[in-house]
Amino acid sequence: MSFGATRPLARAFAPRVGRLPALSRPLCRNITTTPPAPINPSSAAHDGGNVEAPHNGINVDTPVRMDTAPTPAPGDDFPIVMVGAGNIMFGSQAGPWNHSFRIEHKLGPRLKVKALIDPDAARARGVLAKKCASFVETAYKDTQVYPNIGEYAKALATSGESGPRAIIVGTPPAFRGGVAEGRHLELDLIKYFPTVGYFIEKPVSTAPIDEVKQVAAELVKNKNVVSVGYMLRYLRCVQKMKQIIHDNNLTVMATNARYSAAYQSIDKPAWWDKSKDMGPVIEQGTHFCDLSRYFGGDVDISSVVAHSVEYDEAPGKLSAIPINESEIPEDQRIPRITAAVWKYANGAVGSFTHTVALQGTLYDCELEVWADGYHMRLIDPYNAPQLLVRRPGDDHNERHQFTDDDPFFSEMSAFIDSVEGKPDSHILSSFEDATKTYELTWAIRLASEKSAAARRATSKS
Ligand SMILES: NC(=O)c1ccc[n+]([C@@H]2O[C@H](COP(=O)([O-])OP(=O)(O)OC[C@H]3O[C@@H](n4cnc5c(N)ncnc54)[C@H](O)[C@@H]3O)[C@@H](O)[C@H]2O)c1
Numbered sequence: 001m002s003f004g005a006t007r008p009l010a011r012a013f014a015p016r017v018g019r020l021p022a023l024s025r026p027l028c029r030n031i032t033t034t035p036p037a038p039i040n041p042s043s044a045a046h047d048g049g050n051v052e053a054p055h056n057g058i059n060v061d062t063p064v065r066m067d068t069a070p071t072p073a074p075g076d077d078f079p080i081v082m083v084g085a086g087n088i089m090f091g092s093q094a095g096p097w098n099h100s101f102r103i104e105h106k107l108g109p110r111l112k113v114k115a116l117i118d119p120d121a122a123r124a125r126g127v128l129a130k131k132c133a134s135f136v137e138t139a140y141k142d143t144q145v146y147p148n149i150g151e152y153a154k155a156l157a158t159s160g161e162s163g164p165r166a167i168i169v170g171t172p173p174a175f176r177g178g179v180a181e182g183r184h185l186e187l188d189l190i191k192y193f194p195t196v197g198y199f200i201e202k203p204v205s206t207a208p209i210d211e212v213k214q215v216a217a218e219l220v221k222n223k224n225v226v227s228v229g230y231m232l233r234y235l236r237c238v239q240k241m242k243q244i245i246h247d248n249n250l251t252v253m254a255t256n257a258r259y260s261a262a263y264q265s266i267d268k269p270a271w272w273d274k275s276k277d278m279g280p281v282i283e284q285g286t287h288f289c290d291l292s293r294y295f296g297g298d299v300d301i302s303s304v305v306a307h308s309v310e311y312d313e314a315p316g317k318l319s320a321i322p323i324n325e326s327e328i329p330e331d332q333r334i335p336r337i338t339a340a341v342w343k344y345a346n347g348a349v350g351s352f353t354h355t356v357a358l359q360g361t362l363y364d365c366e367l368e369v370w371a372d373g374y375h376m377r378l379i380d381p382y383n384a385p386q387l388l389v390r391r392p393g394d395d396h397n398e399r400h401q402f403t404d405d406d407p408f409f410s411e412m413s414a415f416i417d418s419v420e421g422k423p424d425s426h427i428l429s430s431f432e433d434a435t436k437t438y439e440l441t442w443a444i445r446l447a448s449e450k451s452a453a454a455r456r457a458t459s460k461s
Contacts, residue, residue, distance in 0.1 A: 066409045072108025078416070079162065083117040083149065083185070084170035085124040088201055088229075095382075099168055099199075102412040104136050111139040114164055115152045118171075121145050149185065153192035166197040166419050174276075177205020177212050177438075186215050186431075190222050197225035197419035199412070203286045204228060204434045206278050209442055216435040227415040227427040228434035230290045234410035236402040237387040238291065241369060241376050244389060245295070250371035252344075255296045257288040257352045257367045264359040267322040274332045274445075281338050281448075282441040285354040288367060289444070290429070290437040291378075292352060295369045298345040299440050306340035306447035320359050335452070340444040352444065 080103065082089055091098030104111055118124040124145045131140040146152040156163055167189060169176060176185040183205065189198055198219075205212045219226050232238060245252065261280060270276035277283040293299060309316045311325070316336040325333060338354045358364060367378040373392030380386065385405060388397040417425035 066102070066105045066406055067404070069105070069409070069413065072106065072110060074108075075110050077112045078107050078110040078166070079112045079114045079164045081115045081117065081149075081152065081164040081167045082113060082170070083167060084172075084201075085116055085118040085120065085127050086170060086172075088170040089168065090127045090130075096406075097408055099170060099408070099412060100131070102406075102409045103168070103416070104139060105409070106413050106416050107139075109138060111136075113140050113143045114161075115144050115146055117146050117149055117152060119147045121147065149188050149192060153188075163193060164196055166199065166416065167193060169198065169200045171201075173201070173203050173278075174206045176200070177203075177215055178207030179211045179214055180207065183207055183211075184215075186219060190218060190224075194222055195224055197227075197415065199227045199229070199415050200431065201229040202290070202429075202434060202437075203278075203282060203441065204431060204438050206282070209435075209439050212435050212438055216432045219431045225415070225418045225427065226431045227411065227418070228429040228431055229411065230287065230294075230429040230434060230437070231407040231411045232287050232291055232381055233294055233428040234407040234414065235378075235381055235385055236405045237378055237381065237385045237400060238294070240387055240400050240402075241295065241378065244374070244376065245369075245371065248371075248374070250374060251346070252295050252297075252348050252369055252371055254348055254370045255292045255350045255367065257292045257350075258355075258365060259285045259288045259353070260355045260358050260364040262358045262360050262363055263318065263356045264320040264322060265361040269323045269328070272321070272323055272325055272334055273328045274334055275329070279334050279445050280356060281352075281354050281444050282438070285338070285352065285444075286437055286441050288354075288365060289352060289440050290434070291367050292350050293433075293437055293440065294428075295367075296344040296346075296348050296350050298436065299350065299443075300343045300345055301439060301443050303343040304340060304440070304443040304447050305342070305451070306338060306444050307451050308335035308339070308448040309337035310335050310452055318356070335448060338444060338448050340447065342440075342443075 082100070087094060088097050089099050091101060100113075116124045116128060128140050128143055128145070131137065144152075144155070146155065169185065171185070175183055177200075178184060179187060186198070186200070189196070205215070244250070261284060266272075268277075271280065271283060281289070311318075311333040312330070318336065334356065336356045339352070341349065341351045344350055363382055365381060367381075369376045369378075375390040377388040377397075378385070379388065385402065387400040389400065390397050411428070414425050414427055418427050
């Protein structure tokens, strides 16, 4: 543990409190703190959803950082197939994501990327050329480009070569997670590579929820290792919250999530068009709906209510939209504010506000969790994560900060360890669980559209 990283402020105050004169004593709080208990080691689990004991997380006191991770040990080749040659896989200016970079650091010279699947062959060849011009050339020098997984499976069958041990999927969600033509990628993967581990990006799909549930059921039946890219679950601050809940046997009473996007920097027209990316709650707010569920558990979907500020309402006028919104049909333009409330299955209450209001580039996001005597605030998990905790017996907050945390590396490291069958490896987001997050985000969108339609109908009459 890095010194001071998790030292609660209350403990730093304790010696001074002890020296205060007797007169002041009634003013002093009776501060009792206990040292953070370590997370118990547990057996490898392929599903970190809500059914698992919360201590089945990553150990917050053992950082999983690239710069402190052990040098990849020499060993047998670890063949991988990558599906999608875009930003999530190979990085961009837009954010810290870049799966190939983390996988290279996890596996070192063992990494052999057998195939890169992308219908945009020029893009795929472009990223491969860059890799081959660098020190990771040995991982990519024999990588073949295919337009779809079926073509790769056919070529593999005739070549007699051995197949991949893991498949990393980073395609847009419209091309996966369903059963209809053009989006049944996972069913193809089960057909061609049933025993291989799959890492699949969020959201799990854009298909109707019933289709996605069918896919989830097939994956559960198939029993291979599957991880979904809700990387915020792997943040050490988030695992610290899980640890506090577990060690103090808390029952979560409420969650409140706020996700403020910096809309001025979002210049993808599809993001502004509900018919393409399905709207900002499903596309990006999903991370915070997922975190809410990670703490609150299953949601009573029928309880979800929501309101929105739409583009044509007075508070919905924005001055710095970086695309030409007039080209998007009016009924497909995204809401500026979405505010939702729901009940969890255990009776707790969840709330979520997504805003398209900030300019500049930095997002502002926060998650609060309440339990009897406890208030935990996860602040700025994307940029500089910190956790404030108020406990019983103290009106002050203790602060936890874990510098240089890299949840993208932790999630990839955990996935590869699980594929290798290593002990104490934990996948914290399964496809089945991520499907429940997808269902919640759709329920929020539909509830806000319903209330917006009712408002419009009333104002017309
Ligand atoms: N976890 C995170 O923080 C995070 C960050 C960025 C993106 N993502 C997710 O990653 C996914 C991809 O996003 P991106 O920004 O990399 O998109 P992108 O547009 O940069 O790249 C997607 C690539 O997939 C290719 N593609 C399209 N259809 C395909 C198909 N059927 N088979 C194979 N390849 C296909 C495209 O040609 C493109 O090269 C999305 O689901 C997104 O939400 C997650």
